[in-house]
Amino acid sequence: MSDGSSYARIEPALQLMVEIASGNLEARGELVGGGDAMDALVGGLNMLAEELSGKLDELQEANQELQRANRELKEMQVQLVQSAKMASLGSMATGIAHELNQPLSAIRMDAEMSLEHLDPDSLNTASLDDARGALAHILAQVDRAAEIVSHLRTFGRQDVADALAPTDLDLVVRNAHALFTQQLRLADVDAQLELAPDCPPALASGNRLEQVLINLLSNALHAVSNCAVKEIRLRTFADDSSVFVEVEDSGPGVPASIRGRIFEPFFTSKPEGEGTGLGLAISFGIVRDLGGELELIDRDDARSPDRDGAVFRVRLPRADGLKT
Ligand SMILES: Nc1ncnc2c1ncn2[C@@H]1O[C@H](COP(=O)(O)OP(=O)(O)OP(=O)(O)O)[C@@H](O)[C@H]1O
Ligand SMILES: [Mg+2]
Structure with a gap:
């Protein structure tokens, strides 16, 4: 038998293999009958295509099931956060x-x-x-x-999980700072922005983050109001998985005796009638809902350990999702 004729005999089987390999699982080869080896091969390939197509259907179904479960999980998460807030x-x-x-x-x-x-x-x-x-x-x-x-x-307020979007920290910090321009000038406070160049975007909600910064700035402004040195620094920086915003002031700092209570709702050291004591509690909840953390950091861990005053740090996940 010549090479040409044996190639012609196996060509239908080869074509069928190529079709299956390129993803066409509907492809089937014709059986010529007579039970020779080529029919057995084509029959085997037909079975393979059948089997693969069944498995693919199962996989697609499992995938849809997974996506549905994932959606349900996200909805439940939103509801959980909401009921925790309500509680x-x-x-x-x-x-x-x-x-x-x-x-x-x-x-x-x-x-x-x-x-x-x-x-x-x-x-x-x-x-x-x-x-x-x-x-x-x-x-x-x-x-x-x-x-x-x-x-x-x-x-x-009920926030939907999909309100999270890549958020430019520079913009949010500048907006929050702009809202305080007049108050800072009147109180003779020197506010400095130390914004990291090319800081990656956070996965957050700009509005909610701005609300947090407004609360922190308002506390910082209050803290420096009776001090000789009146300075506030707004700082951004990033590491491999997170972005950070710090609000640092040159005030007296948070006394050790109340450090454990400042995030409690209605805890305030301001004179009767001046503070609601809700600013930090709300900010803490917002940052936690955004998947980050808000903390008062120890001066020893701060970037400027030699200075006095409080440093509040917001950590948020990076929008580009880099993980360490
Ligand atoms: N930058 C800061 N320096 C020193 N103490 C602070 C600072 N920020 C917050 N605190 C302390 O934490 C307490 C709680 O702050 P929070 O913002 O929750 O409420 P508040 O500022 O007292 O009231 P409101 O936010 O309604 O004006 C403050 O009363 C103060 O004792
Ligand atoms: Mg406050």
Whole structure:
């Protein structure tokens, strides 16, 4: 038998192999009958294609099942975070009631006093002044109650997991800083941005991160307000798996006695009526929801251990997902 004719005999089987190898699992070879070796080979290949096609279907089904389970898992995660928030809101209810009760009682007292001062029978310049003073106090208390409510609203807000996106830290830090320009100038605070060039984007939500930085900046501004040296530094940097934002101030630092409590809802060292004590608790929750961490770092671990003051560090996952 010549080479040419034996090639012609095996050609259908070869073509079938090529078809199967290139992924066409519907391909089948024709059997000529007579039970010779070539028929056995083509029959075997047909079986192989059949078998492979069955396995591929099974794999696709398993893959769809996996994707569905993954979607369910993500939904459950969102629900879990939300119910954890609701649970902590529940346990905060007594505190919230107390917090709101203070401005409400003050408003009530001031309103009663205003009514007395505005009594038409005894109205004079002094009583008008007193009434104006009480009304101004009412306005301040209303602002305070509104601040508490707005803090709580952000705390209870449901965030969907897919709100995470590559986020340019430079932009968020600059935005948060810009919001404070006027306040920093008025308080004579020197704020410096130490932004790492080419800092990789974080996997985060820009709005929520900005809210965290606003809280940290507001605390830093408050901390330096009575100090001789008034400096705030906003710093970004990255390592292989994470990006970081630090807010450092030249204030007195956080006393060791309260370090363990500052992230608790309603914990504040500010005078009665000045702070809600929710800033850090909310920021902590936001950063944790974003898959990162917010911590007060020890001065010894800070980049400038010789300075005084507090350093709060936000760690977030890198959007490019590099892992060490
Ligand atoms: N930069 C800082 N330096 C020193 N102490 C701080 C600093 N940031 C926070 N703290 C301490 O942590 C406490 C809790 O801070 P948090 O932001 O939660 O509430 P707050 O600032 O007191 O109230 P609010 O945020 O409503 O103004 C503060 O009262 C203060 O004692
Ligand atoms: Mg605060």
